[in-house]
Amino acid sequence: MAGENGSKRRVTLKFLVRPYTILVSVVAGIGFGCLFPARAALLEPYGKLYLALLQMCVLPLLMAAVISGLGRLLSSNHAGKYLVRMVLVFGAGVILAGTLGVLIAEIGDLGGGLSMKAQETLGKILSRSDITSGQVPKESVGLFTFVRMMVPTNPFEAVTHGRNLPVIFFCLLFGVALGKLRTHGSATTLVVIETIFETLLRMISWVMYGLPVGLFCLFSSQVALSGTEVFLALGKLVAGAYVGAMVLIVIYILAIAKMRRMSVWSVIRATKDPALVALGTSSSFASIPASILALQERLKIDENLSKLLIPIGVTLNPQGSALYFSIASIFMAQLFQANLGASGLLIVIFGSALAGMAISGVPAVAALSTLSIVLDPIGVPSAPAIVLLLAIDPFLDPIMTAVNVLSGCAATTVIAAKDRDVEI
Amino acid sequence: MYEKDMPPFFMRDRAGHWFGFDVELAQGIAQKLGVGLKLETDAVSFDEVIDRVANRKADLGISKLSKTLARAARVRFTDTYATMHQVLVVNRVAEARFKAGEDPWRLLDREGVKVGVPIASAYVDYARRDFSQATMKPVTDRYALLAEVAKGETTAALLPEDTVEDWLYKNPTGGLRVRAVTRPDREDAYGIAVHGSDTHLVSWLNTYLELGRADGTMDRLEATYIRDHGWRKRQ
Numbered sequence: 001m002a003g004e005n006g007s008k009r010r011v012t013l014k015f016l017v018r019p020y021t022i023l024v025s026v027v028a029g030i031g032f033g034c035l036f037p038a039r040a041a042l043l044e045p046y047g048k049l050y051l052a053l054l055q056m057c058v059l060p061l062l063m064a065a066v067i068s069g070l071g072r073l074l075s076s077n078h079a080g081k082y083l084v085r086m087v088l089v090f091g092a093g094v095i096l097a098g099t100l101g102v103l104i105a106e107i108g109d110l111g112g113g114l115s116m117k118a119q120e121t122l123g124k125i126l127s128r129s130d131i132t133s134g135q136v137p138k139e140s141v142g143l144f145t146f147v148r149m150m151v152p153t154n155p156f157e158a159v160t161h162g163r164n165l166p167v168i169f170f171c172l173l174f175g176v177a178l179g180k181l182r183t184h185g186s187a188t189t190l191v192v193i194e195t196i197f198e199t200l201l202r203m204i205s206w207v208m209y210g211l212p213v214g215l216f217c218l219f220s221s222q223v224a225l226s227g228t229e230v231f232l233a234l235g236k237l238v239a240g241a242y243v244g245a246m247v248l249i250v251i252y253i254l255a256i257a258k259m260r261r262m263s264v265w266s267v268i269r270a271t272k273d274p275a276l277v278a279l280g281t282s283s284s285f286a287s288i289p290a291s292i293l294a295l296q297e298r299l300k301i302d303e304n305l306s307k308l309l310i311p312i313g314v315t316l317n318p319q320g321s322a323l324y325f326s327i328a329s330i331f332m333a334q335l336f337q338a339n340l341g342a343s344g345l346l347i348v349i350f351g352s353a354l355a356g357m358a359i360s361g362v363p364a365v366a367a368l369s370t371l372s373i374v375l376d377p378i379g380v381p382s383a384p385a386i387v388l389l390l391a392i393d394p395f396l397d398p399i400m401t402a403v404n405v406l407s408g409c410a411a412t413t414v415i416a417a418k419d420r421d422v423e424i
Numbered sequence: 425m426y427e428k429d430m431p432p433f434f435m436r437d438r439a440g441h442w443f444g445f446d447v448e449l450a451q452g453i454a455q456k457l458g459v460g461l462k463l464e465t466d467a468v469s470f471d472e473v474i475d476r477v478a479n480r481k482a483d484l485g486i487s488k489l490s491k492t493l494a495r496a497a498r499v500r501f502t503d504t505y506a507t508m509h510q511v512l513v514v515n516r517v518a519e520a521r522f523k524a525g526e527d528p529w530r531l532l533d534r535e536g537v538k539v540g541v542p543i544a545s546a547y548v549d550y551a552r553r554d555f556s557q558a559t560m561k562p563v564t565d566r567y568a569l570l571a572e573v574a575k576g577e578t579t580a581a582l583l584p585e586d587t588v589e590d591w592l593y594k595n596p597t598g599g600l601r602v603r604a605v606t607r608p609d610r611e612d613a614y615g616i617a618v619h620g621s622d623t624h625l626v627s628w629l630n631t632y633l634e635l636g637r638a639d640g641t642m643d644r645l646e647a648t649y650i651r652d653h654g655w656r657k658r659q
Contacts, residue, residue, distance in 0.1 A: 116597065123599030127592050130604050335600065336517050381520040384603070 016209045022276045025212035026219055033223025040224035043217040050214030051281050053207050057200045058285045059159065059167065062311045064197035065292065066171035067178060069308025071190045074179025085415045086309065090317040093411055094353035097248060097319035097403075101326030101352065102345055104244045110236045110327065111334025121233035122335075122388060129387040168315055175308075197307065204289040208273070215280040234392050237331045244323045245399045252410035259417045260299055270298035271409055278405040282397040284314045287405040295412055305416050313408035320403030321356030324396060329374045332385040344378045351377065368393070425465045425487040426473060431590045432649035433488040433506075433614075434465075437658040445506065445649040446486045449616075452641065453484070453632060469544035474499055477617045484629075485617030488584075490546030500622065501615035502629045505642065506650070510550055510610040511588045513602050514580045515573050528605050532580050533557050540569040540581040546612070551582045554610075567591055574601035584612055586650075593656070 015021060033040040073082060105111070114122075152158040152166035159167055178186050257267045274291040278284065288310055295306035329348045333340050340348070351374035368389050372382040425446070429435035434444040442463055454461035464482055467473045470489060476482040478498045488508075491501045514528050532539060533555045541547040543562035551560055561578060563569045570591045572578040588604050618626045636642040649655055 119600055120596035123592075123595075123597045123601075125599070127596075127599035127604070130599070336520075338517050338520075376520070379517065379521045381516040381603075384516060384600075 025216045029216040029219030033220035037224035040220035044221035047217035061200040065307040067175040068193040070175030071179040072304040094322040097322040098326040098349040098352040101323045105327045105330030110240045111331035118233040126384045252406045256413045259413045278402040279398045282401045284404045309412040318356035319407035320400035322352045324400045325352035450486045471544040491615045492546045499617040504613040506614045508612045509585045511585045512605045540578045
């Protein structure tokens with residue numbers, strides 16, 4: 001009897017994390033939000049509670065993952081090779097994403113030829129914003145500011161305030177130092193940190209059983225609160241962004257399938273969990289545990305490589321953000337009729353990559369402000385661009401986060417590709 | 425009164441009858457004075473309204489007249505009965521080419537920048553004060569000026585906030601092309617113009633305005649024409 005009950009519980013729990021269950025909850029959430037917006041809006045606190053549960057373990061897990069992963073990597077003889085591959089793969093990835101965004105926006109002429117109704121809607125939004133704020137645009141975020149943001153004056157203060165970029169930077173240095181120490185104490189410390197990491201993973205796996213309900217609440221309340229008017233006015237931008245996202249996701253799946261010699265369907269099944277968490281939470285950091293699990297258990301990537309590269313990739317390989325920024329920049333240039341030459345397009349590609357790295361883990365308002373890195377040099381007004389993009393952020397953030405997360409999985413697979421039998 | 429519609433202060437309804445804040449104010453004053461009201465709505469500029477009062481071709485000037493020192497040297501003004509703000513309307517793309525984060529009120533005060541202003545209005549004086557280095561471009565048609573700024577043919581325009589709000593209402597796509605920047609310290613105070621020797625009339629009008637504030641008459645006018653926009657249905 002006890003065995004039967006245990007078996008039934010396991011079946012129920014597995015059902016909760018099946019892809020069809022998740023898909024049904026997402027579709028049901030969107031439908032509920034469209035049909036019953038007033039009631040759906042009431043679910044927002046529950047969705048945010050679930051998000052908080054997911055995010056609760058992210059920062060300690062991120063620290064444990066980076067320190068133990070880098071520590072193990074550096075205590076082996078393969079460190080230099082992986083670091084070089086990491087720089088090449090991450091760098092090429094964000095530039096590819098930025099280039100794709102520029103191509104889609106230019107070929108599709110996303111910002112040109114908007115209907116009069118769409119232009120009126122956008123004009124009214126901007127006029128209202130000018131009246132309510134009356135503020136001049138904030139100072140743009142330059143390269144030096146970005147670098148300065150990475151270095152914490154007090155790592156404990158950075159942890160307390162959830163500033164992920166400086167936390168990662170500190171953990172990278174700590175992991176390097178720990179890996180280079182090579183004493184009995186440092187080996188023990190690494191074991192302790194790895195145990196903490198596994199404990200946190202177990203906690204998160206319990207939270208994942210609540211995913212269908214959490215996603216239902218998150219999607220339904222977002223649809224209810226966002227409305228559809230501005231979505232329709234910026235429909236071409238949204239469509240272009242989704243096309244770019246789908247192209248990149250297909251590239252990632254094919255790359256992983258080739259590297260791991262698996263079928264496409266197997267890769268989709270293997271990466272569904274991190275993709276769904278990304279879609280539901282719009283948080284790359286919240287997806288880290290699911291990504292690491294997927295790489296280790298289903299794609300059989302070395303544990304230490306995945307623990308190291310996934311958190312770093314969230315910051316340094318944000319291909320979804322680079323894609324979004326490049327498409328949005330070209331769209332805004334077309335909308336405001338600012339002509340870009342070849343140099344302007346190059347600024348967009350590289351600027352989008354840089355801006356994407358600067359916004360990891362940052363809330364939407366602050367993240368979109370970073371778009372000024374790209375728009376100011378090309379003479380496109382950044383303040384109104386930010387106002388308009390904020391309005392459609394709830395529709396684009398989930399898919400771009402999914403691209404960020406899957407790009408991390410694909411990049412890690414590529415970096416680990418030739419060393420299937422090497423243990424770190 | 426100035427000859428063109430200046431919503432919400434004076435404008436024509438579908439039947440061609442004048443209505444608005446200033447029109448109702450004038451009607452209230454005439455009623456209290458026990459006289460009839462004749463609106464002369466053919467002045468080609470605001471300065472011409474001042475000229476007519478100064479030359480006794482009109483008893484009163486109630487035409488959203490901005491109180492400036494130059495005008496005060498020619499006519500007497502009552503206490504302020506309404507206050508609007510000066511608005512700098514800037515082409516968004518032109519503004520983006522300047523240094524990001526700079527206040528456009530300071531930014532555009534440089535050579536080579538064209539700032540449009542309504543001709544023979546107080547805004548010529550306002551623009552000379554704030555944009556002494558820019559090139560002034562006086563225009564007769566405010567709405568055509570705003571269209572030029574939207575196209576980028578003129579960098580910016582300095583106009584009253586009611587004019588800008590009305591243009592944006594009638595041209596919602598304008599918000600894509602231009603940014604309206606208001607400075608709280610740049611007010612545009614309106615007064616009733618009276619001939620310089622009519623001291624008793626000025627005193628009476630000030631008393632009328634004061635009592636109107638106390639009994640809610642002025643507040644009702646503000647609610648009807650400035651805070652609410654239901655009057656648009658009459659146009």
